[in-house]
Amino acid sequence: MASNVPTSTGLISSWFVEDLVLDRPDAKAKHIIQCIGSSSLDKGKEFAKKHCPNASPTIYGTYQEVYNNLDVDCVYIGTPHSFHKQNCLDAIAAGKNVLCEKAFTINAAEAKEVFDAAEKKGVYVHEAMWLRHRPLVVELRSLLFDDKVIGDVFRMSSDFSLLIDIPNLPDTSRYKDLNLGAGTLLDLGIYPLTWSFLALDPNKPGASEKPNVFATQTHIDGVEVTSSILLQYPSTGRQGVVTSTTMSGLRDPVVCRIQGTKGHVDVEGAAAAAPLSFTVYRRKPGTKSDTKDDFETKKYDYPKIGRGFIYEADNTAVDIAAGRKESAIMPWGETIRVMEIMDEIRKQGGTKYPQDQA
Missing domain, CATH: 3.30.360.10 (Dihydrodipicolinate Reductase; domain 2)
Structure with missing residues (x-):
């Protein structure tokens, strides 16, 4: 079973990739790092050399090239929170399954927009709350x-x-x-x-x-x-x-x-x-x-x-292989519930983001 996971090149993505390439005889899935999307080719090459030296991923200087790669089964998104909504929507539009880091989006409204798009496109989307998978x-x-x-x-x-x-x-x-x-x-x-x-x-x-x-x-x-x-x-x-x-x-x-x-x-x-x-x-x-x-x-x-990302990665691969569109461990409704609770915390605490105006 293969879970092809391209990534961005931030810190969280480096940890995730390092876990994917661990030698684990009892792994639930075989993970293939098909390609890596970065803000520059040089940055992507350095990332691959450092964090997955025994793999041979294709390096792209844009995320869209990752989404357009026909060999990619699932896109892992490890960018800052504010980019998650658009990154998810772009990947979904290209028909890709998605594993997106927490916090899933800035607010609940953005999360609902992503899940609505995923439902229409018929793809799998999963918030990467790794703690729940341990x-x-x-x-x-x-x-x-x-x-x-x-x-x-x-x-x-x-x-x-x-x-x-x-x-x-x-x-x-x-x-x-x-x-x-x-x-x-x-x-x-x-x-x-x-x-x-x-x-x-x-x-x-x-x-x-x-x-x-x-x-x-x-x-x-x-x-x-x-x-x-x-x-x-x-x-x-x-x-x-x-x-x-x-x-x-x-x-x-x-x-x-x-x-x-x-x-x-x-x-x-x-x-x-x-x-x-x-x-x-x-x-x-x-x-x-x-x-x-x-x-x-x-x-x-x-x-x-490793660092503990293996459990969510394995479970995502198993879900996709089984044809599921949601994770039973972190289903869409639970992600929205958590985002709504955080929206309420911010409302009471006085924290407002520009995206809340939308």
């Missing part, structure tokens, strides 16, 4: 909601922090230019926000409950630099505390904490986007406090294979 997430949700390993979940918290000197960046930086979707929410906050969905809602994507949202944001030079969000699920009362900032690089090794009536789970990793393990702390019968000695613990470790 085996760690699948087992964790089974333990939480099938086995109820910590009883009834009632609260979670997750943060993603990165230190970026916004005031001293050039105005053209994607971290500072509102036209490019600058701010923490779409870039960083989407990960702890996703943890809230995974940890609090037992429903499958597409049948997810829409939580109540209470949000505040802080801005510097007009750019959102800190978001604090409280989510509350009406049917259960479950709450999520979600935060993101570019004002600090300090990170807790616990990237998500999930609390239940019989204990808690700590998800560990380098960042909310990169979990590596989780530990279940189950309260011993008869205990009256939550000290270290009051818990039975079990740690679940997962092998670190």
Whole structure:
């Protein structure tokens, strides 16, 4: 099974391509890097030499040439958020299947426009929220909601922090230019926000409950630099505390904490986007406090294979081979729901992008 994936040449694309060329005997699909689209031929050649030296992709100096290549099955889009809508629409118009990075678009209206075009053209489109595809997430949700390993979940918290000197960046930086979707929410906050969905809602994507949202944001030079969000699920009362900032690089090794009536789970990793393990702390019968000695613990470790993009890449290839038009893990309705929630967070927090005027 082949998934032919041309890419742009930014950082996220380099990570994705490096994962595609890993030697994995148990891979669900054989991935072929058919071609690479870049803003210049020289840049594309350097990208291929560095990140996929054993492959022989065709290098193009435009994205449209990638879309026009008849040997391409699926286009991977790793450009900044603000380009996603047009990149997707151009690929769809050429009849290509699409795997597009998160945040899928700038707002929900753009996402709906892309999916409407995909439906009319009859092509597969999938938001590349790699976190949801990890085996760690699948087992964790089974333990939480099938086995109820910590009883009834009632609260979670997750943060993603990165230190970026916004005031001293050039105005053209994607971290500072509102036209490019600058701010923490779409870039960083989407990960702890996703943890809230995974940890609090037992429903499958597409049948997810829409939580109540209470949000505040802080801005510097007009750019959102800190978001604090409280989510509350009406049917259960479950709450999520979600935060993101570019004002600090300090990170807790616990990237998500999930609390239940019989204990808690700590998800560990380098960042909310990169979990590596989780530990279940189950309260011993008869205990009256939550000290270290009051818990039975079990740690679940997962092998670190590349950067972790392999799972979404494999699942995309399998979906396309099966003739599906949506991912069951991240269906179109779920992408729109997430974008609508982020639209509401920005509305309450006072972040507005030029694309919101459309």
